[in-house]
Amino acid sequence: MKIAVVKYNAGNVQSVIYALQRLGVEPLHTDDHHEITTADKVIFPGQGEASSAMTYLRDKGLDKVLTSLTQPFLGICIGLQLMCRHSEEGDTDCLGIFDLGVKKFEKGIEGYKVPHMGWNIQVCNQSKLFTGLTNPYLYYVHSYYAALGPETIGTTDYIVPFSGALHKDNYYAVQAHPEKSSTPGQIILTNFLAL
Amino acid sequence: MLTKRIIPCLDIKNGRTVKGINFVSLVDAGDPVEQAAIYSAAGADELVFLDITATLENRKTLVELVREVASKINIPFTVGGGITSISHVSDLLNAGADKVSVNSAAVREPDLVDRLAATFGSQCIVVAIDSKQVDGQDLVHTHGGSRSTNLETLGWAREVENRGAGEILLTSMDHDGTKSGFANTLTSRLSQALTIPVIASGGGGTTDHFVEVFTHGKADAALAASIFHFNEIEIKELKDQLQAANIPMRI
Structure with missing residues (x-):
C-alpha cells in the first residue's frame, strides 16, 4: 500500500510518520504531484499558519492536486482547517473541500485558555473512521476551529461545539x-488505512 | 470537556534516566523509552524529559533519545534543559518532540521566545519558570534555581506570554522536593492572569495536593517526578481519585 504524506511548510510531520510506521506502513513524505495522485491513501498533516501554508500549496500547484483526488484522504489539525472554505487566520481562502469557515477561539473567557491544548472528548457519529470507538478522548492543540456543518462527523466542545471531524466523499x-x-x-x- | 493533565517528568543525563524508578516490571531502570512507555500505559497525559546535563556533547545524545521516544510513544512530550538556540529546537522538533521548554536562555535573551514562537509556532514553545520567594516577593531564578534575578514571576510570565510562549511550566523552588503541596496561590495568580495554560510543578506529595492545585491553584496541568518514579502515587489511581473529586480527567 502506497501512503503519501503531503510535504509542505506546515511544521513537523515526523510524529505522523512514526505513527504510520508503528502500524507497519512506510509512508512517502512528498510534494510530487504524480506520487500524491497515484498513492492509495493521502495524509495531509501539520501544524502551522494558514495563509503561509496556502501560499506554499498554491505556489507548488498542490491546491489543484489535493482537491481533485479520489482516493481516501485524511487531513489532520491544520490539514482539516485548510480543507475548509476560509480561515480567519490571515484572512485566508482555503481549499474549499468542506464549505465551512474556520474561526479563532475567543480569548479571555473565564476558565478557557487559548490554545485549546490537551485531551478532550469527541462525540463521534457513525463513520468508518470511528469503528471501534465511542466518544474517545483525543489530543488537541489549536487556536482556530471549524464550525459545525452537514459534513461534521465528530463534535468536540471547547468554548463552543466545533467540528472535531469532517467527512465528504473520499475526504476525511x-x-x-x-x-x-x-x-x-x-x-x-x-x-483510515483500512478504507 | 477539556481534561486536566497529569505529567510525569523524567530527568535525563547522558541519554539515561537518573533517579532510577521503582517499577518491578522495569528491565532497565535507566532506559527513558521503557519508562516513558510505562507512564504512557498507566495513563499519563503527557511527558516531560529534562536534560539535566545539557552540555554541547549531549546535544546529539538528546536528539537521538527524542527520536527513539517519538518512534515508540503515542502521547505528547516536551523536552527541556539547556536549550539556547533555534537550531537546537529545530533538531529536537524534527526528531519528533512535540514541544520544547526554555528557561535560563529566555531570561538571558527574552527575544529568543519571540523568535522561537515565530519560527515554530507558539503551540510548541513552553517557557519554564523557576520561582522562589525572596523577602516576600516571588522572583524568577535561573540555572536550576541557583541564581536569583530581579524579575517578578507574574510579570515575567506575562512578558513571555506576550512574546509568544504557548504554555508556562511553573516550578516553585520553595515547594519542590517538600511533598507538602503545590504553590497554589502563585499558580492561581498566574493561571488567572494569563490566557495560556499553566503547568504547576513542585511539592505534589499526595492525591489531595493534586486536587488542591487544580481547584485552588487553577492549574491546567500538574507535573511531578519522584512520587511517580517511586510509585508512591500510581497515576491511574491518582486520576481515578481526581475524577471522583469532580476534576475532569482522561480515564
Whole structure:
C-alpha cells in the first residue's frame, strides 16, 4: 500500500510518520504531484499558519492536486482547517473541500485558555473512521476551529461545539492529533488505512 | 470537556534516566523509552524529559533519545534543559518532540521566545519558570534555581506570554522536593492572569495536593517526578481519585 504524506511548510510531520510506521506502513513524505495522485491513501498533516501554508500549496500547484483526488484522504489539525472554505487566520481562502469557515477561539473567557491544548472528548457519529470507538478522548492543540456543518462527523466542545471531524466523499479530516492520541488515535489511523 | 493533565517528568543525563524508578516490571531502570512507555500505559497525559546535563556533547545524545521516544510513544512530550538556540529546537522538533521548554536562555535573551514562537509556532514553545520567594516577593531564578534575578514571576510570565510562549511550566523552588503541596496561590495568580495554560510543578506529595492545585491553584496541568518514579502515587489511581473529586480527567 502506497501512503503519501503531503510535504509542505506546515511544521513537523515526523510524529505522523512514526505513527504510520508503528502500524507497519512506510509512508512517502512528498510534494510530487504524480506520487500524491497515484498513492492509495493521502495524509495531509501539520501544524502551522494558514495563509503561509496556502501560499506554499498554491505556489507548488498542490491546491489543484489535493482537491481533485479520489482516493481516501485524511487531513489532520491544520490539514482539516485548510480543507475548509476560509480561515480567519490571515484572512485566508482555503481549499474549499468542506464549505465551512474556520474561526479563532475567543480569548479571555473565564476558565478557557487559548490554545485549546490537551485531551478532550469527541462525540463521534457513525463513520468508518470511528469503528471501534465511542466518544474517545483525543489530543488537541489549536487556536482556530471549524464550525459545525452537514459534513461534521465528530463534535468536540471547547468554548463552543466545533467540528472535531469532517467527512465528504473520499475526504476525511480530524482536528485532533491521532498520532499523539494514544490507543484511540491509533484506531483512527488504522481505520483510515483500512478504507 | 477539556481534561486536566497529569505529567510525569523524567530527568535525563547522558541519554539515561537518573533517579532510577521503582517499577518491578522495569528491565532497565535507566532506559527513558521503557519508562516513558510505562507512564504512557498507566495513563499519563503527557511527558516531560529534562536534560539535566545539557552540555554541547549531549546535544546529539538528546536528539537521538527524542527520536527513539517519538518512534515508540503515542502521547505528547516536551523536552527541556539547556536549550539556547533555534537550531537546537529545530533538531529536537524534527526528531519528533512535540514541544520544547526554555528557561535560563529566555531570561538571558527574552527575544529568543519571540523568535522561537515565530519560527515554530507558539503551540510548541513552553517557557519554564523557576520561582522562589525572596523577602516576600516571588522572583524568577535561573540555572536550576541557583541564581536569583530581579524579575517578578507574574510579570515575567506575562512578558513571555506576550512574546509568544504557548504554555508556562511553573516550578516553585520553595515547594519542590517538600511533598507538602503545590504553590497554589502563585499558580492561581498566574493561571488567572494569563490566557495560556499553566503547568504547576513542585511539592505534589499526595492525591489531595493534586486536587488542591487544580481547584485552588487553577492549574491546567500538574507535573511531578519522584512520587511517580517511586510509585508512591500510581497515576491511574491518582486520576481515578481526581475524577471522583469532580476534576475532569482522561480515564
